[in-house]
Amino acid sequence: MSTMRIGFIGGGNMAASIIGGLVASGFPAEQIWASDPNTESLDKLREVAPVHTGSDNHALIAAVDIVILAVKPQIMKIVASDIAASVKEQQPLIITIAAGVTSGSLNGWLGGNTAIVRCMPNTPALVRSGATGLFANAKVNATQRAQAEQILQAVGLALWVDNEAQLDAVTALSGSGPAYFFLVMEAMQAKGMAMGLSPEVAKQLTLQTALGAAQMAISSDVDAAELRRRVTSPKGTTERAIKLLQDGGLEGLFSQALEGARLRAEELALELDGE
Numbered sequence: 390m391s392t393m394r395i396g397f398i399g400g401g402n403m404a405a406s407i408i409g410g411l412v413a414s415g416f417p418a419e420q421i422w423a424s425d426p427n428t429e430s431l432d433k434l435r436e437v438a439p440v441h442t443g444s445d446n447h448a449l450i451a452a453v454d455i456v457i458l459a460v461k462p463q464i465m466k467i468v469a470s471d472i473a474a475s476v477k478e479q480q481p482l483i484i485t486i487a488a489g490v491t492s493g494s495l496n497g498w499l500g501g502n503t504a505i506v507r508c509m510p511n512t513p514a515l516v517r518s519g520a521t522g523l524f525a526n527a528k529v530n531a532t533q534r535a536q537a538e539q540i541l542q543a544v545g546l547a548l549w550v551d552n553e554a555q556l557d558a559v560t561a562l563s564g565s566g567p568a569y570f571f572l573v574m575e576a577m578q579a580k581g582m583a584m585g586l587s588p589e590v591a592k593q594l595t596l597q598t599a600l601g602a603a604q605m606a607i608s609s610d611v612d613a614a615e616l617r618r619r620v621t622s623p624k625g626t627t628e629r630a631i632k633l634l635q636d637g638g639l640e641g642l643f644s645q646a647l648e649g650a651r652l653r654a655e656e657l658a659l660e661l662d663g664e
């Protein structure tokens with residue numbers, strides 16, 4: 390880890406958060422490169438850490454051992470096809486964080502035979518509380534797996550999945566997941582206000598409750614169902630609220646929502662493969 394050189398193609402939000410996490414965890418900024426045609430993105434990156442920056446993706450590949458593709462999914466085919474010759478020559482480990490771009494599509498655009506780790510991070514990576522699923526293709530060796538894991542751990546939890554199809558489930562669960570919790574926060578906050586609390590009080594109580602519930606669930610040795618039972622006094626307020634949520638079909642709705650997201654992830658991969 391300490392001697393590896395890492396290059397980011399695409400120096401936007403996700404690159405900035407991973408670079409920030411790496412440097413905060415002790416990784417030397419002088420071993421990090423980033424290339425991006427947008428000089429504003431590069432200026433912002435240099436505010437995060439004094440990394441090497443430029444606009445030439447080929448020069449970046451020549452300088453590093455690991456290339457992280459952090460561009461938008463829609464331009465991945467163009468970027469990958471353009472760097473294919475350099476990747477063939479230098480044989481870096483490729484890590485992609487783009488949603489919906491399969492390792493098979495990427496491998497094809499890069500000319501084949503490429504070691505690829507495909508990751509599905511989520512937006513809390515921006516505050517180093519991310520949750521990432523990782524998948525390695527058959528070309529990735531044990532050292533490269535450990536390197537990829539350490540890089541993504543710089544922005545939160547990083548867990549391997551057994552096969553690439555499981556990344557669609559990861560996308561439905563933790564990739565899109567922050568939005569589900571944000572929706573619950575919006576609804577609770579709105580009703581708190583409707584019941585007479587000020588916007589600020591409703592907001593702060595909602596957010597602190599979300600944080601407290603997550604921290605309790607993470608640190609507790611019992612599961613979420615038991616924690617819920619412990620809040621639920623017999624014939625009390627929680628019992629009434631939970632019954633209304635369950636009678637309204639909350640669990641079934643979550644099942645449908647995650648299934649819909651997983652199917653959409655499958656569709657997106659097919660759409661991007663054709664681009």
Ligand SMILES: NC(=O)C1=CN([C@@H]2O[C@H](COP(=O)(O)OP(=O)(O)OC[C@H]3O[C@@H](n4cnc5c(N)ncnc54)[C@H](O)[C@@H]3O)[C@@H](O)[C@H]2O)C=CC1
Pocket residue numbers: 398399400401402403404424425426427430446459460461462464468486487488509510511512513
């Ligand atoms: N934003 C998030 O929280 C998450 C993002 N992702 C994935 O991360 C990837 C990056 O997302 P963001 O950082 O949010 O996007 P962003 O738009 O902030 O960054 C993308 C960067 O790529 C640069 N770029 C465009 N063309 C380029 C080229 N030819 N060569 C090099 N750089 C080029 C752009 O100038 C921009 O700075 C996406 O593929 C997205 O699917 C995945 C999970 C969560």
Ligand SMILES: O=C(O)[C@@H]1CCC=N1
Pocket residue numbers: 488560564565
């Ligand atoms: O909504 C999306 O399609 C992407 C993938 C996971 C989070 N955002």
